[in-house]
Amino acid sequence: MKDDxxxxxxxxxxxAPWARACVALVVAPVSSMLVQxxxxxxxxxxxxxxxxxxxxxxxxxxxxxxxxxxxxxSWVALSAWRARRSRVVALITLQCAWACVLxxxxxxxxxxxxxxxxxxxxxxxxxxVELRERARVVSSEIPVASWLVHLAALLCIALLPWWPLRRxxxxxxxxxxxxxxxxxxxxGWVAMGVAGVAASALLPPPAGVGHDFMRPAVVQLFATVxxxxxVSAALLSEARAAARGxxxxxxxxxxxxxxxxxxxxxxxxxGASATTPYAPSLTTTPALARWAEHGxxxxxxxxVVPHTSKxxxxxxxxxxxxxxxxxxxxxxxxxxxxxxxxxxxERGYATAFMQSAVGSFEQRGSLVxxxxxxxxxxxxxxxxxxxERTNYFAYEDDILRAPARAFLEAQRDSGxxxxxxxxxxxxxxxxxxxxxxxxxTHDPDDATRNRWLNAVRxxxxxxxxxxxDLVELGLLEDxxxxxxGDHGEAFGEHGLRTxxxxxxxxxxxxxxxxxxxxxxxxxxxxxxxxxxxxxxLDRLGLEPIGGRYDGRAIGSVVDAERRIYAACYHELRCAxxxxxxxxRIHRYGTLPDQVFxxxxxxxxxxxxxxxxxxxxLAEASEASARSTRWVRLTTLMSxxxxxIRRAIDAARVSALPAxxxxxxxxFGDTIRVLGSRYPSAPTHRDGFVEFTVYYEVLRAPPSAxxxxxxxxxxxxxPIRFTHTPVNGLYPAALWRPGEIIADTFRLRVxxxxxxxxxxxxxxxxxxxxxxxxxxxxGEGREPDELFVGRVPIGP
Numbered sequence: 001m002k003d004d005x006x007x008x009x010x011x012x013x014x015x016a017p018w019a020r021a022c023v024a025l026v027v028a029p030v031s032s033m034l035v036q037x038x039x040x041x042x043x044x045x046x047x048x049x050x051x052x053x054x055x056x057x058x059x060x061x062x063x064x065x066x067x068x069x070x071x072x073x074s075w076v077a078l079s080a081w082r083a084r085r086s087r088v089v090a091l092i093t094l095q096c097a098w099a100c101v102l103x104x105x106x107x108x109x110x111x112x113x114x115x116x117x118x119x120x121x122x123x124x125x126x127x128x129v130e131l132r133e134r135a136r137v138v139s140s141e142i143p144v145a146s147w148l149v150h151l152a153a154l155l156c157i158a159l160l161p162w163w164p165l166r167r168x169x170x171x172x173x174x175x176x177x178x179x180x181x182x183x184x185x186x187x188g189w190v191a192m193g194v195a196g197v198a199a200s201a202l203l204p205p206p207a208g209v210g211h212d213f214m215r216p217a218v219v220q221l222f223a224t225v226x227x228x229x230x231v232s233a234a235l236l237s238e239a240r241a242a243a244r245g246x247x248x249x250x251x252x253x254x255x256x257x258x259x260x261x262x263x264x265x266x267x268x269x270x271g272a273s274a275t276t277p278y279a280p281s282l283t284t285t286p287a288l289a290r291w292a293e294h295g296x297x298x299x300x301x302x303x304v305v306p307h308t309s310k311x312x313x314x315x316x317x318x319x320x321x322x323x324x325x326x327x328x329x330x331x332x333x334x335x336x337x338x339x340x341x342x343x344x345x346e347r348g349y350a351t352a353f354m355q356s357a358v359g360s361f362e363q364r365g366s367l368v369x370x371x372x373x374x375x376x377x378x379x380x381x382x383x384x385x386x387x388e389r390t391n392y393f394a395y396e397d398d399i400l401r402a403p404a405r406a407f408l409e410a411q412r413d414s415g416x417x418x419x420x421x422x423x424x425x426x427x428x429x430x431x432x433x434x435x436x437x438x439x440x441t442h443d444p445d446d447a448t449r450n451r452w453l454n455a456v457r458x459x460x461x462x463x464x465x466x467x468x469d470l471v472e473l474g475l476l477e478d479x480x481x482x483x484x485g486d487h488g489e490a491f492g493e494h495g496l497r498t499x500x501x502x503x504x505x506x507x508x509x510x511x512x513x514x515x516x517x518x519x520x521x522x523x524x525x526x527x528x529x530x531x532x533x534x535x536x537l538d539r540l541g542l543e544p545i546g547g548r549y550d551g552r553a554i555g556s557v558v559d560a561e562r563r564i565y566a567a568c569y570h571e572l573r574c575a576x577x578x579x580x581x582x583x584r585i586h587r588y589g590t591l592p593d594q595v596f597x598x599x600x601x602x603x604x605x606x607x608x609x610x611x612x613x614x615x616x617l618a619e620a621s622e623a624s625a626r627s628t629r630w631v632r633l634t635t636l637m638s639x640x641x642x643x644i645r646r647a648i649d650a651a652r653v654s655a656l657p658a659x660x661x662x663x664x665x666x667f668g669d670t671i672r673v674l675g676s677r678y679p680s681a682p683t684h685r686d687g688f689v690e691f692t693v694y695y696e697v698l699r700a701p702p703s704a705x706x707x708x709x710x711x712x713x714x715x716x717x718p719i720r721f722t723h724t725p726v727n728g729l730y731p732a733a734l735w736r737p738g739e740i741i742a743d744t745f746r747l748r749v750x751x752x753x754x755x756x757x758x759x760x761x762x763x764x765x766x767x768x769x770x771x772x773x774x775x776x777x778g779e780g781r782e783p784d785e786l787f788v789g790r791v792p793i794g795p
Contacts, residue, residue: 017164017165018078018079018087018164018165019075019079020164021078021091021161021162021163021164021165022071022074022075022078022079022161024156024160024161024163024164025074025091025094025095025098025157025160025161026067026070026071026074026098027156027160028102028152028153028156028157028160029067029098029099029101029102029105029153029157030067030070030071032102032105032106032153033063033066033067033101033105033216033217034060034063034064034067036105036106036109036217037059037060037063037216038056038060039109039113040109040112040113040213041056041059041060042056043112043113043116044116044209044213044495055206058206059205059206059209059213059214061203062199062200062201062203062214062215062216062219063200063216065196065197065199065200065203066196066197066200066216066218066219068193068196069192069193069194069195069196069197069198069199069200070098070101070193070196070197071193072189072190072192072193072196073189073190073193073194073197074094074098075189076186076189076190076193077090077093077094078090078091078094079186080186091161095157095158095161098157099154099157099158101218102150102153102154102157104124104217104218104221105216105217105218106146106150107119107124107217108124108217108220108221109217110146111123114429114497114498115496115497115498115500115501116492116495116496116497117212117496117500117501117573118210118212118213118215118217118220119217119220119221120212120220120221120224120570120571120573121221121222121224121225122224122324122325122326122570122571123325123570124221197219200215200216200219201215201216201219201223208591208592209591210587210590210591211223211589211590212224212590224572238633242319242550242633242637243319243547243548243549243550244319244336244337244547244637245317245318245319245337245338245339245533245544245547245548245549246337246338246343246537246544246545246546246547246548246549247337247338247544247545247546247547248338248343248346248544248545248546249343249344249346249347249537249542249543249544249545250542250543250545251541251542251543252541252542252543259477259478259479259480259516259517259539259540260417260478260540261411261417261418261419261420261475261478261479261480262340262344262349262418262419262420262479262480262482262536262540263419263420263421263422263466263470263479263480263481263482264315264316264419264420264421264422264482264484265422265424265463265466265481265482265483265484266311266312266315266421266422266423266424266484266485266486267424267427267456267459267463267483267484267485267486267510267511268308268357268394268423268424268425268426268427268428268459268485268486269427269428269429269452269485269486269487269488269489269499270424270427270456270459270485270486270488270489270510270511271485271487271488271489271505271506271507271509271510271511272301272485272488272505272509272510272511273488273505273506273509274452274453274456274488274489275288275289275456275511276288276289277289277292277297277511277513278299278511282442282453283440283442283457284442284453284454284456284457284460285456285457285460285463285511286460286464287460287461287463287464287467288460288463288464288483288511288513290464291464291467291483291513291515292513293520294515294520295481295513295514295515295516295518295520296513296514296516296518296520296521296522296523296554297512297513297521297522297523298512298513298514298522298523298525298527298554298558299522299523299524299525300509300524300525300526300527301484301509301510301511301512301525301526301527301528301529302508302509302510302525302526302527302528302529302564302566302578303485303486303487303488303507303508303510303529303566304320304321304528304529304530304565304566304567305320305321305323305566305567305568305569306486306487306488306499306500306502306507306508306566306568306569307487307499307500307569308362308423308486308487309321309327309329309330309362309364309367310322310323310327310329310569311486311487311529312367312371312423312486313329313335313339313371314528314529314530315482315484315486315529315532315533316339316340316341316371316421316532316533317335317337317338317339317340317371317533318339318340318530318532318533318534318549318551319336319337319530319549319550319637320530320565320634320637321634322634322635323567323568323569323571323631323634323635324569324570324571324635325569325570325571327362327363327367329367329370330362330363330364330366330367330370330727331366331370331647331727332370332647332727332744334370334647334727335370335371336637337547338372339370339371339372339533340372340419340533340536340537341353341371341372341373341419341421342371342372343372344372344417344419345372345374345419348416348417349416349417349418349419350374350375350411350414350416350417350418350419351372351373351374351375351418351419351420352373352374352375352376352377352407352418352419352420352421353368353371353373353375353376353377353420353421353423354376354377354378354382354400354403354404354407354420354421354422354423355377355378355379355394355400355422355423355424355425356378356379356382356390356394356395356396356397356399356400356423356424356425356426357378357379357393357394357395357423357425357428358378358379358380358393358394359376359378359379359380359381360380361393363724363727364376364378365378365746365748366727366746369688369746373419373421375407375686377400377403379393379394379395379399379425381748381750381751382399382400382403383399383402384399387399387436388432388434388435388436389432390425390426390428390431390432390434390455391425391426391428391429391430391431391432392430393425393428394425394426394428395425395426396426396434396436396458397424397425397426397458397459397461397462398436398458398461398462398465400422400424400462400466401462401465401466401469404420404422404466404469405466405469405473407420408420408469408470408473408475409473412473412474412475422462422466423486424459424462424463426455426458426459427452427455427456427459427489429489429498431448431451431452431455432451433451433454434458436458437457437458437461439451439454440454440457442454442457446491446492448491449491452489452491463483467481467515476515477517479515480514480515480516480536480539480540481513481514481515481516482512482513482514482532482535482536483511483512483513483514483515484510484511484512484513484529484532485510485511485512486510487499487507487508487510488505488506488507488508488509488510489506489507490502490504490506490507491506493506493603494506494604499569500568500569500570501568501569501570501573501574502568503566503568503574503576503585504604505583505598505602505604508566508576510529512527514535514554516539517539523554523555523558524558524560525558525560526558526560526562526564526578526580527554527558527564528551528564528565528566530549530550530551530564531551531552531553531554532551532554533549533551534549534551534552534553535551535553535554537553538553560580561579561580562579563577563578563579563626564577564578564579565577565578565626565627565630565631566578567627567630567631567634572588573587573588573590574586574587574588575588575624575627575628575630575631576627577623577626577627577630579623581597581598581599581600582595582596582597582598582619583595583596583598583604584596584619584620584623584624584627586620586623586624586627586628588628592607592609592610593609593620593621593624594607594608594609594610594620595607595608595609595616595619595620595623596608647726647727648726648730651725651726651730651741651742651743651744652739652740652741652742653694653740653741653742654740655740656674656675656694656740657675657677657694659677660674660675660676660677660692660694661675661676661677661678661789662674662675663675663676663693663778663786663788663789664777664778665775665777665778665779665786665788666775666776666777666778667764667773667774667775667776667784667786668773668774668776669698669699670697670698670699670700670701670702670764670773671695671696671697671698671701671732671735671764671773672695672696672698673693673694673695673696673762673778673786673788674694674695674696674740675693675694676691676692676693676694676760676788676789677691677692677694678690678691678692678760678789678791679791680792681792682756682792682793682794683749683758683791683792683793683794684749684793684794684795685749685750685751685752685753685793685794685795686748686749686750686751687748687749688746688747688748688749689746689747689749689758689791690744690745690746691709691744691745691746691747691760691789691791692742692743692744692745693742693743693762693788694740694741694742694743695735695740695741695743696739696740697735697736697737697738697739697740697741698737699737700735700736700737701732701733701735701764701773702733702766702771702773705732705733705764705765705766705771705773706724706731706732706733706764706765706766707724707725707731707732707743707762707763707764708762708763708764708765708785709745709747709760709761709762710760710761710762710763710781710782710785711747711749711758711759711760711761712758712759712761712781713753713754713755713757713758713759714754714755718782719747719750719758725741725743725745726741726743732764747760747791749793753793755793756792756793756794757790757791757792757793758790758791758793759781759787759789759790759791760787760788760789760790760791761780761781761782761785761786761787761788762785762786762788763775763782763784763785763786764784765784772784
């Protein structure tokens, strides 16, 4: 009997095993899709209070249609071939495809459980490109049981389909030629499969549910791939003329300077509702409450984009950051204007930025340098002995107290004015408990939120200690102090968690206190983070030259009817307009737009759009047009549409420059190193050396390969820097054959570096070191590490 699909209406002998193989192939991923969607539906229903059987079944329907449609196409792909070898190739291809479906579905599911928002393509791709950085987040959120379930599903995809195909005694493969069998018989299956997949993307969601939640996870990723957005000449012209801050500063004749120094204390993931001055029933921030009696407390201050790297731009630059998951502001010339530290440095200020988190996350070092800071301290450079980790990337905020005091003392003794910025980190997700200061009960009903509120309380100890140091050192009277949250944190108040995609006040409303020597009091607002640079310049007696700010200096009287804007961190997820007590949220079609009256409904639970009032509907429509226009102008102003492409193009060169040092090096048949360029003058300890290496790509690098830089002295312990080329935009795994890449990076020389030189080397390997590109030519200091230059080190 032949194992093929020879003609006739009856199934040919040998066809049944392939049918069983197809079922075995799809059962695990489709089951996983349905179970995960069911859990998401249950989580959503528990918050919305709408758990009717019909509604829940309808929400599962798109995933069922996608699974059935994809299974039908899979069956055609297997059964349409006569020869066993062709079917085996088709089966292996389908296994890879279904494994990708499983991976995307699981990633989307875990992301939803953490944030209660569906995963989109930009965030998914960012996680893939920056896998090592995001691994900390992923590992903190996925329990061991979930890893085991996912592994079991992968094993089912990999192994189960082959069980029905195992050879039995006396069976033999058909010698038929490899050509399509009965193509007409499969047209119906293909049509049904395509129809099922298409229907899964097009089914309208029920009221109150967004298309992004309704669609299957894989379809959602494809549906959110960024598309070209045509820009009108008028909009582009307006963006080019938009306010982007000063080119330089000059002394103001109207307001003489009162205080020369500036201290920013930026409160990570701290919303106004988590602090005592804004929520008197809480005892989380007694120090902030005490100091509020001596300064200006702004009652309604708002974040611009609720993500730390973006908030740094808004707070410290005075112009809005680019809306989107890429930190384009960390690129060379990625900022559309100059930031406050850079402007003040030009006037002789010492500038320093200190944070309790790691320095590598989201190219923070590059961003801090772009903002204008000469000194950057973080948990990898600060002493951490005796301090606990508070989350997956930060230590206790108290690690900042001693170095901040040392900096303040040095500036007091030198008489040099300063800009010091302290960024806390202990309040960031995943809110681990630590021993210092104990644990109190602030929210008995939500253990996770209670851990966060305790982190806010511990953060308050640092803030109070730093202000006490200012008083003790005699610097408070000469310092403008700005204490502000970068954004808040959500714990299901509106069915959402964390902060990136939350347009409600638990995230956007941030604490803001000014200690500037003026009479204590309160400013009603609304105020935005974009007002802080104009405010500080006003207190310093400075005014901009060659530019302007959209923000306004904060005084005791604030225009209550002004319009301010905010947006979600992810592209095309939300845009917000606040005008007086009116708050309008646009959701780009993923959810219905909303309008809230914050005076009558401060908790934002009575959506006025839902009433159907034609006046409110018109109000929402007009506000949506304004807020989305603001987002587009912000994106165009930041040069993000072309900036990334220009940065990568600028890194592609035609040949090694004449002034570069020639280096002979080769990593197998994949990458050749042509040369390097670095300064000949000694670099001082605790400083940065800029180093450029020129790589010629001979063939496409392996998919998970990473570029590693190493700094070595005479001692055995090297300093390793994992680096994503072209400022994080062009990973080595994406390099193309024929290119010559000029990759520039900055190496920090440790403060206690023992030698008068640092040997710089480069290597290529995966994050776990399991795969390496072999060094086949050139001088190596260690196996598979190429020596590219010796940097002189000064005192």
